[in-house]
Each structure stands twice: as C-alpha cells, then as structure tokens.
Amino acid sequence: MDLLDSILNSMQKPPTASEAQKNAMRKQKEAIENRQKEERNMINRFRKRVEEKISNFIKDGTKPHIQFEPMEQMYRSIIREVSEIAGLQVFSFGQEGVDRYSVVYLKDNGPSEDELTVRRAGGVWNEDKAAEMALAHFEKRKQAAIDLEEEKNRKRKRGKEELSGTFYKQKYAHLIGQEAAIDAAQKTGVNKSYGEVPSENKKDQRSIEQTMADIKAKKMKKAETEKRDADSGEQI
Template sequence: MRMRIPSPRMILNIVLPVVIIQSKMADLLGSILSSMEKPPTVGDKESRRKAREQAARMKKMQEDEKKKKAEFRKRMEKEVSEFIQDTKQQKRKYNPMGKIERSILHDVAEVAGLASFSFGEDEESRYVMIFKKEFAPSDDELEAYRKGEEWDPQKAEYRRRLKEQAALEEETTGKTQKRAASPSSNYRDKYSHLIGTSSAKDAAHTLEANQAYGMVPVANKRDTRSIEQAMNEIRAKKRQKTGDEDTGAGSTSTS
C-alpha cells in the first residue's frame, strides 16, 4: 500500500490553529497571574508593623494628654472654689506654667466669675494671678506686675497724693502768674535781607543828634530859674523892647 505524504499546506492548516490557541491561553494565564495579589515581602511586613505600633503610641499619647488636662482642670476648679470661699484672700498668684495650663486656668476663673491676668515676659516665666471681682486690680497695680514689681498699696497711695498735689500747685501757679509774652520771631532776622545784619546793629548804637538842625541836649533844656527870676527877665525884655521902639520913633520925627 502506498503511503500518502501530506502537503505543506495541509500541515500549516493543522499546526496554525494550535499555535494560536496556545498563545491565547498564555495571554489569559498571564493576565490572571498579574491580577492576583503578590505575597508581602519581609520588608513590607516590618513596615506595616512599625506603622501600627506608631499609630498605637500616638493614640495613647493623645489619651494621656487628654487625661492630664482633665485632671489639671479638676484640680484648678477645686483650688478656685477654695479661694472663693476664703474671705481673707483677695488674690492668688500661681507658679509659672505652660500655655495650655494657663488657658485652662483662665477658663476656670472666668466660669467662676473671677478676674485673671497673665504676667511675665518669657514664655517659661509666665504665671497667672486671679482676683476677686470686688478686689479687681487698678491700672497702676497691673503696671507694677507687668514690670515684675511687688504691689504696695501704701506707697501707691502716697505717690497718688503727690501727683495730685503737684497738679494742683501747677494749676494754681498757672492762674496767678502770666507768662511773659515774647515775639515769635526776631525782626532783625526777618528784615535782614532789607537792612542788613551789621548795618542795622551799628546804626542803632551810633545814632546821634545833628546840631545843625537846632537839636540841643536834654540837660540844656531844663529851666533852673525860679518863677520870680523868669518874670523879671520877661519884664526887662519888654521894657527894653519898648525903649527901642520909642528911640526909633523919636529919630524919625526929628529928621
């Protein structure tokens, strides 16, 4: 029997579909494997563990901080209540504390109807003072605390009286005495461009009377004669004048 050998075309038609099917199955398997989650490595497990531990520590710290704030507020409420009930105390000074503690104390004092103030320049040295409303501090007292000084009511009252006395004396002096009026400007400086600086000053010191115009010293104008002497001189001048007129008239008639 004679064996029939398949032609190349027949072989290609048989092999080609098989290759195509295998290629598609390989692509499908690759996509399935890529979509699957890879197992975590040892490094990833350690990082996740550290993250969980840090989150737990942060949560515990927040809870502890919240607990401390609650305990501090409860203690401040107790101290403020005792301060209000103590009739001998008018104010209370606390030791330096942090910003959060100061804010809690201010809130407690406000709720209790007290006045509270913070003093101190540096953040580490700032402290709180609380006052009962009926003993609220004055501006002078607050200024003393801001300067870091102790408040002494007797010294403050003494300084206040001195200020009032000084103000009263100044007011009295201003009413009894008038200030001397003074020109706002010097006329020589104002008109120096017209009369000059040196010429005006020299003229003021060298001005003299001109004798050609009949000006005589004041001392020469004084009359030292008595009234009788003055009248006799006037009569003598009149007689002399009358005699001169008579003499003139006689000489005219003779000629």
C-alpha cells in the first residue's frame, strides 16, 4: 500500500443517507411534481372556461362586451390568446397587481373613445355612464352651434354698421373725438345708389316755373353772346 492509498483510507467516508431521509426527499419531489401537475390542470381548466365563455359570447351576439374579473397577468394572457384566436378585440384596464382586468369585444364593435377614457381613468362603464357622456357631447355641440350663430350675427351687424358709418364712428372716436367721429361718419356714409355723395344732394330742388325761367335766361344769354360776336366780326 502506497502513501496515497494510506491517506485515502484514513479519510472519513461521506455519511450515507438513512432510509428516513430518503423517504423525505422522495416525498418532497413528489409534492413538487404534484403541485406542478395541479397548476397545469388548473390552467387547462381556466382555459376551457374562457373558451366556453368566449364561444357563448360570440353566439349570443347581443352583448357589447364580456368583462373578466381582475386577475394575474398569466391568466390575462390566456384570455388574450383565446380571444385573438377567435378574432376578437381585447383590452386591459386597471393597475397591475391591484385590479387589472380584461374586457373582450367583437371585432367590428370595439369600445368607443368615451368608454376607453372612462375605463383608463379607473371609472365604471355602464349604460348610465354612456347616457351621461352622450348628453355631455350633445350639450357641447349645442353650445358650439349657438356660438357659431352668434358669431355670424356679429359679422352681419358689423357689416351693416360699416355701411351706415357707425363702424367708423366707433373705430376713430378715440383718435379724433366723439363729435368729430360722428361728423366724419355722416359725411363718409356710403349711399348704395349714388356712391359717396348723398342722393338728396343730386335732386333738383327748383320748381317747374323757376326751371323754365332759368332755361329761357340761358337761351337769351346765348343769343346775346352770339350777336356780339357777329357785330365784332363785321367791324373788323
């Protein structure tokens, strides 16, 4: 026996496991395997329930959506997988690890912007909330129509003021004074028929007799002028 063999023989051999320890290890392994098997079975049962629920939802066709209870991400992923295979839309709302849940919609009838806004804010979406949001949109459109009509009326009124001169009176009153602005507005008021000259100024205010007398006087003056011109020509 050489030195190496002597050293090896002198070393203490590792203790062998007792029968009790072996049984404990075997039971622990079996427990782990059973737990894993139960988890697989539980997931399969959950998938089956989801498939049945999704199938009934599609067959019914009257419900706007199907909502699941809050659950862990692993189970929500199963809902998403089953729904997408069936050609449906899936949205998740809520805080992860607290109350996050999934909602499934038909492919051609997804959630409205109002519903997404409410759910993402942590609110509850139902018929009452939908009616409330619809009324709010109606009131908003109604007010917008009123504002638009008022703006049109203001523009029409301003156009009339510009034609009457009132607009210029208001525009330049702070520069030249109120009285001067009024006077300027009156002088520059536009007449639709005759331009910027008041139509009254273009009317003949004379009577018929005065008009005839003026015409006769003009003729006599013209005749006298022609006679003087003729006499002057003969003298030359």
